[in-house]
Amino acid sequence: MSEEQDWKKYLCRACGLIYDEKLGDPDSGLAPGTRFEDIPDDWECPLCGVTKEDFELLAAEPMPACQGGVQVNSLESIVVIGAGIAGWSVVDELKKADPNLPVTLISACSADLYHKPELSIALSKQKSRDQLVQESGVSKAERLGVQLLNHTFVVSIDVERRCLRTTRGEMSYRYLIIAQGAKASVPSHIPKAFAWRVNHLDSWSALQSKLQQSSQRVAILGSGMIGCELAEDLMKAGHEVTLISRDALPLCSLLPDDAAQRYLARLQGVNISFLGLQEIISVEETHSQKKKILLSSLGEIEVDHLIVATGLETDGRLASQAGIDFDQGIRVDPNTLKTSNEYIYALGDCISLNGHPCRFIEPIIKQASVIAKQITGLTKSGYAHTPPVIRLKSKVLPIELHGTPLANNDWKTLYSSDDCLVLEQYQEGELSSRLNVGVIPSAFKQVLINRGTQL
Amino acid sequence: MNGLARVVSTHQAFDPNKVVGEVAHVSQTCLSPIATQVDTKGYYPLDVMSKLGEVGAFSAHLNRYGQRFDIALQSMHEISRSCGTTGFLTWCQDVCGLYIEQSGNPALMARLEGHAEAVTFGGTALSNPMKSLSEIERFLLKAKKVKGGYEVSGTLPWVSHIQQGQYCGAMASVEAADGSMSHEIIFLLDITPEVELKACPIFSGMEGSSTWSIRLDKYFVSEDLMIADPARPFIAKIKGAFILLQAGIATGITQASIDSMRAADVSLGHVNQFLHDRPDAIQAELDALAQKVMLLAKTPYETDPDFILSVLDARAAGAELSLKASQSALLHQGAKGYLMTSGAQRLIREAHFVAIVTPAIKHLRWEMNRLMKEEMPA
Numbered sequence: 033m034s035e036e037q038d039w040k041k042y043l044c045r046a047c048g049l050i051y052d053e054k055l056g057d058p059d060s061g062l063a064p065g066t067r068f069e070d071i072p073d074d075w076e077c078p079l080c081g082v083t084k085e086d087f088e089l090l091a092a093e094p095m096p097a098c099q100g101g102v103q104v105n106s107l108e109s110i111v112v113i114g115a116g117i118a119g120w121s122v123v124d125e126l127k128k129a130d131p132n133l134p135v136t137l138i139s140a141c142s143a144d145l146y147h148k149p150e151l152s153i154a155l156s157k158q159k160s161r162d163q164l165v166q167e168s169g170v171s172k173a174e175r176l177g178v179q180l181l182n183h184t185f186v187v188s189i190d191v192e193r194r195c196l197r198t199t200r201g202e203m204s205y206r207y208l209i210i211a212q213g214a215k216a217s218v219p220s221h222i223p224k225a226f227a228w229r230v231n232h233l234d235s236w237s238a239l240q241s242k243l244q245q246s247s248q249r250v251a252i253l254g255s256g257m258i259g260c261e262l263a264e265d266l267m268k269a270g271h272e273v274t275l276i277s278r279d280a281l282p283l284c285s286l287l288p289d290d291a292a293q294r295y296l297a298r299l300q301g302v303n304i305s306f307l308g309l310q311e312i313i314s315v316e317e318t319h320s321q322k323k324k325i326l327l328s329s330l331g332e333i334e335v336d337h338l339i340v341a342t343g344l345e346t347d348g349r350l351a352s353q354a355g356i357d358f359d360q361g362i363r364v365d366p367n368t369l370k371t372s373n374e375y376i377y378a379l380g381d382c383i384s385l386n387g388h389p390c391r392f393i394e395p396i397i398k399q400a401s402v403i404a405k406q407i408t409g410l411t412k413s414g415y416a417h418t419p420p421v422i423r424l425k426s427k428v429l430p431i432e433l434h435g436t437p438l439a440n441n442d443w444k445t446l447y448s449s450d451d452c453l454v455l456e457q458y459q460e461g462e463l464s465s466r467l468n469v470g471v472i473p474s475a476f477k478q479v480l481i482n483r484g485t486q487l
Numbered sequence: 488m489n490g491l492a493r494v495v496s497t498h499q500a501f502d503p504n505k506v507v508g509e510v511a512h513v514s515q516t517c518l519s520p521i522a523t524q525v526d527t528k529g530y531y532p533l534d535v536m537s538k539l540g541e542v543g544a545f546s547a548h549l550n551r552y553g554q555r556f557d558i559a560l561q562s563m564h565e566i567s568r569s570c571g572t573t574g575f576l577t578w579c580q581d582v583c584g585l586y587i588e589q590s591g592n593p594a595l596m597a598r599l600e601g602h603a604e605a606v607t608f609g610g611t612a613l614s615n616p617m618k619s620l621s622e623i624e625r626f627l628l629k630a631k632k633v634k635g636g637y638e639v640s641g642t643l644p645w646v647s648h649i650q651q652g653q654y655c656g657a658m659a660s661v662e663a664a665d666g667s668m669s670h671e672i673i674f675l676l677d678i679t680p681e682v683e684l685k686a687c688p689i690f691s692g693m694e695g696s697s698t699w700s701i702r703l704d705k706y707f708v709s710e711d712l713m714i715a716d717p718a719r720p721f722i723a724k725i726k727g728a729f730i731l732l733q734a735g736i737a738t739g740i741t742q743a744s745i746d747s748m749r750a751a752d753v754s755l756g757h758v759n760q761f762l763h764d765r766p767d768a769i770q771a772e773l774d775a776l777a778q779k780v781m782l783l784a785k786t787p788y789e790t791d792p793d794f795i796l797s798v799l800d801a802r803a804a805g806a807e808l809s810l811k812a813s814q815s816a817l818l819h820q821g822a823k824g825y826l827m828t829s830g831a832q833r834l835i836r837e838a839h840f841v842a843i844v845t846p847a848i849k850h851l852r853w854e855m856n857r858l859m860k861e862e863m864p865a
């Protein structure tokens with residue numbers, strides 16, 4: 033065994049970033065070859081800012097080389113729809129389980145690999161599309177021996193004949209895995225031609241090319257996590273940002289009011305203008321391609337660009353047309369991730385578990401592994417969903433949520449200072465959720481550890 | 488005016504439930520015997536078209552006759568089952584009727600019944616415009632605004648179901664004074680002597696479709712001939728119906744292929760059992776497709792992108808299925824199917840026509856790809 037194979041990889045549970053001991057993290061001073069246990073406790077995930085304790089060991093199974101080459105389409109093939117993190121993860125897991133398994137990956141885009149959570153912080157880091165791409169889809173497909181159909185849309189699924197109709201013809205499948213993701217929803221009265229959505233590398237890249245020319249005025253509709261992260265990123269990149277929200281406070285579906293107030297104050301502190309309790313009535317384009325936005329009570333504002341970040345939704349077309357159960361997403365068995373059709377699985381942003389979508393990165397690799405095991409029949413281990421750590425990629429006020437808070441439950445204040453707020457929720461006497469707002473002083477961190485309230 | 492007298496009587500006697508049976512009867516008795524002649528010898532079967540019109544083959548889909556797209560499609564299916572070329576002529580006649588009716592232009596509406604009941608005939612020159620609107624090619628006809636209408640010039644290469652005295656729907660791009668293109672118009676083009684019709688090169692089949700190249704030189708389009716100005720909203724409205732109706736040609740040719748396989752099986756079943764794409768499998772696929780098409784036919788003027796996508800998909804599925812079915816028919820027939828005069832050979836040519844006629848399989852996929860892309864700011 034060569035020394036190289038001893039290097040371990042650790043997965044950030046919040047954002048899915050992988051810390052590779054071999055590569056280290058030179059940007060934050062960790063030289064290549066820094067062992068995970070040697071990383072200082074105050075080190076933060078370079079992407080989302082959580083600390084070491086929210087990393088977990090990534091099972092170090094090397095990717096076996098393919099022996100089968102590109103497979104022809106046949107009933108033996110496992111077909112995966114979607115080449116985002118979910119699609120590629122399940123391909124990885126299938127090939128790990130059986131390198132000779134014929135796998136076909138269908139992607140509407142180029143299928144290039146990138147880490148989607150990076151998109152909301154990449155502008156201020158002056159990243160280019162090329163820098164965000166970790167590997168081209170074509171190269172990865174070749175390496176794994178996967179048949180890749182990129183720039184291809186799946187139009188319909190014929191469940192009786194187990195075949196897909198695509199914009200490049202028909203294709204049979206033995207098992208189908210849907211990883212189609214979710215689309216950014218745009219209110220129907222806002223023309224899509226006027227509304228950027230940052231939910232894909234291609235749209236990010238198109239927006240980035242517009243923004244890199246000069247400092248511009250950008251309005252963001254929606255003050256959830258994506259809207260807020262983008263607002264901070266754009267501000268840091270030198271743009272004038274207006275955050276429009278139908279709520280009175282930002283992040284209000286995530287945070288109790290006092291925490292949201294603190295976050296708002298910090299946003300305003302860096303000159304991000306927050307327009308709360310506003311609906312967009314209409315958007316028009318001026319002769320000089322500016323966007324004139326009419327707000328419900330504040331009148332008109334004019335900006336160079338409008339970004340819509342009002343949430344994600346799964347396109348139900350494929351599922352409904354194939355007769356697969358759909359409820360806020362493609363319904364899957366929470367244990368097996370099988371849809372209501374025996375030969376179709378689904379994972380990632382497009383699914384719903386008991387009627388709830390879970391659109392975070394962290395659960396995806398586990399879901400991919402469960403599906404691969406189900407299909408290859410290696411082991412029948414099931415999926416057990418655990419709520420991921422939610423971490424706002426914020427520089428003005430880091431926010432971290434553990435567990436699953438209930439909207440109506442009271443938060444108990446554990447610690448409060450000008451810079452930091454720690455709240456907890458209990459359900460039936462048990463600690464169910466903890467919210468950290470701001471940087472926790474190291475002295476209090478120790479208190480938390482002593483309390484044994486790590487979720 | 489015998490023709491008009493006939494129009495009135497058939498209109499009153501129109502019974503949607505009887506149409507398909509009568510169309511099937513006319514097709515089997517009058518069309519099947521001449522199918523090869525139509526396909527290879529260029530026989531343009533207007534005589535049979537008249538008989539089909541009398542029993543209601545070209546009117547069921549029109550609002551005036553009850554908007555029964557299902558019956559129009561089933562009629563086209565039965566006609567195509569006997570002769571693919573006549574199935575295609577049926578589609579031409581059907582969509583031309585649809586242009587006339589949807590125009591709402593009183594001068595054109597006055598011509599609707601004669602058209603719907605095949606007293607007069609007309610086709611559709613919308614292959615190039617449909618491709619232009621999908622950004623596949625450029626408009627070939629150019630219009631200039633003149634007093635009382637437009638003057639249209641240009642050449643359209645292949646327009647079917649026309650001859651002197653007939654007519655077709657046509658579309659032209661309107662040129663403004665500064666040479667820029669302002670919008671498009673769609674109009675009924677009467678094939679008068681001033682319209683030059685040029686013979687097309689020999690096609691591999693479907694020779695009886697009366698397909699010509701049209702040359703226009705300052706052809707005057709009066710308001711009486713206007714279907715829609717501007718054309719785009721009109722095209723958006725009829726697009727689903729226009730494409731969906733073609734599915735009837737595909738299902739008919741597929742059914743004829745299955746008929747051919749079953750006929751071959753009577754003597755060759757012991758060896759044909761080793762072939763793939765057997766008649767039962769193709770029939771199951773066809774039935775599933777027909778079911779989808781019938782569902783779409785309930786709302787033919789829907790413009791929602793999801794609906795249009797389903798129509799494009801069904802049309803593509805029909806073309807692909809007829810290719811597969813006709814090839815299998817030839818294999819089932821064996822050596823006999825390789826004779827130039829074999830019905831299976833004709834089915835192959837007809838199926839390939841369905842695959843390449845606008846919108847061809849590749850256009851359908853291009854258009855589905857276009858529709859499925861998320862729209863972003865430019």
